[in-house]
Amino acid sequence: MEVLVLNSGSTSLKFKVFLKSSEEVLCSGVYKYGKVVDFVFEIPGGESQAGFFQDKSTVLEHLFNLVGTVVEGVSSLVVLHRIVHGGTEFLEPVRLSEKVVRRLHVWGKLAPLHQSQALELVELIQTRYPAIVQLGVMDTAFHQTIEPKDYLYGLPYEVYEKYGVRKFGFHGLSHQGVYEKLGEVGEKKIERVVSVHLGGGCSVCAIKNGQSVASSMGLSPEEGLIMATRSGDVGVGAVLHMLRNGVGLEEIEDMTNRQGGLLGLSGQSEDLKYLMDNREDNRNALALDVFIERIVEEVGAMVVKLGGVDVLVFTGAIGYMSQIVRDSIIDRLGVFDITVKGGEEVGDGVWRQIDAVPSVYAIKTQEELTMLHAWKAVSEV
Numbered sequence: 001m002e003v004l005v006l007n008s009g010s011t012s013l014k015f016k017v018f019l020k021s022s023e024e025v026l027c028s029g030v031y032k033y034g035k036v037v038d039f040v041f042e043i044p045g046g047e048s049q050a051g052f053f054q055d056k057s058t059v060l061e062h063l064f065n066l067v068g069t070v071v072e073g074v075s076s077l078v079v080l081h082r083i084v085h086g087g088t089e090f091l092e093p094v095r096l097s098e099k100v101v102r103r104l105h106v107w108g109k110l111a112p113l114h115q116s117q118a119l120e121l122v123e124l125i126q127t128r129y130p131a132i133v134q135l136g137v138m139d140t141a142f143h144q145t146i147e148p149k150d151y152l153y154g155l156p157y158e159v160y161e162k163y164g165v166r167k168f169g170f171h172g173l174s175h176q177g178v179y180e181k182l183g184e185v186g187e188k189k190i191e192r193v194v195s196v197h198l199g200g201g202c203s204v205c206a207i208k209n210g211q212s213v214a215s216s217m218g219l220s221p222e223e224g225l226i227m228a229t230r231s232g233d234v235g236v237g238a239v240l241h242m243l244r245n246g247v248g249l250e251e252i253e254d255m256t257n258r259q260g261g262l263l264g265l266s267g268q269s270e271d272l273k274y275l276m277d278n279r280e281d282n283r284n285a286l287a288l289d290v291f292i293e294r295i296v297e298e299v300g301a302m303v304v305k306l307g308g309v310d311v312l313v314f315t316g317a318i319g320y321m322s323q324i325v326r327d328s329i330i331d332r333l334g335v336f337d338i339t340v341k342g343g344e345e346v347g348d349g350v351w352r353q354i355d356a357v358p359s360v361y362a363i364k365t366q367e368e369l370t371m372l373h374a375w376k377a378v379s380e381v
Helices: 056-067 098-108 115-128 141-145 157-163 172-184 236-244 249-257 261-266 272-277 282-306 316-321 323-330 367-379
Strands: 002-008 012-019 025-033 037-042 048-053 078-083 133-138 192-198 202-208 211-215 311-315 343-347 350-353 359-363
Touching: 002 115, 002 367, 012 056, 012 367, 025 056, 037 056, 048 056, 056 115, 078 115, 078 367, 098 115, 115 133, 133 367, 141 172, 141 211, 172 192, 172 202, 172 211, 172 311, 172 359, 172 367, 192 282, 192 316, 202 282, 211 282, 236 249, 261 272, 261 282, 272 282, 282 323, 311 316, 316 323, 316 359, 323 359
Parallel strands: 002 078, 078 133, 192 311, 311 359
Antiparallel strands: 002 012, 012 025, 025 037, 037 048, 192 202, 202 211, 343 350, 350 359
8 A cells, every 4th residue: 555645834845655564665755835836756766856837736736646657546545644733632643534624724723834735735635536545643643741730831720721722742743753763773772852853843842751741832833942934932921012012913923923033033034054154144143043042941941851861862954954053052051961072874864973971863854754653553453
């Protein structure tokens, strides 16, 4: 059985086709949305394609044409979708019926950059390929082990009971995947792990004996760290002050989701590489300093939460690729005996500091494989 895994983000769509039994990757690729749609398509050990086209509405047709070159009959596929917010309602992979999709649209109001993109794909596939079985895998599910003392806000308890206002945590598939990878590469001591996902979205997760016990993100994915265009934590007083001065709710939502973060602080770009290459500009330098400062604060809090740390692991496009960012963070963590040292590749997509105690890793995120594992775990019971 072939399984198409779709990882839909605010500005991109990543995909992989697996054989369910062996987990062999038959093909993979990514679409990046901008003024045009750029795409890359790869067959392991075979051909690769890259190009662009103008009309985003044709992405699904383009994708299924590519997948059809390696799969005999796309209608026989099982399709797994990464769903960013499943709330308290969806804790395991679920068949995406019309009723379920309606409920996910409700939860999606708390994740406006991501959920609508994923659910739009679900509905398009249902319309054009009704025979295809579609399932959602929740990014919030890994964090269901977080205890009330860590997910409640300091609001009247009735607010939690009536409106469901609580912390959820996100990037669960990424944090879970890198934790699993640590065991695969032979890391012996993984009782206390701090996982740092840095990309367009950023979060820190404390993992104890394989379970999430705390996340820097909250009710929605714009809480916590400074991100590309998301603000991270903003005090209630700041929001109230803006409201009293005539700033509308929609404008505040736009500030915290699309105009904040590195983009808002620098006034130039959300692209970390651009900001680093142009650090002589004071605003760019300030944006980078605030970005690193918030990460260091959150990592420190997670180490204290765990009572120490056995492994610090970085993932996401920035966390895995940027040695400069990792070193800038690690250099500030000497109080926990975490220091900058040389590193080595110890596996495909896995980098490790040499002789570091606690261990420090950078691991390429493997959300699509983690989604496959999550579905297999419930489909084979």
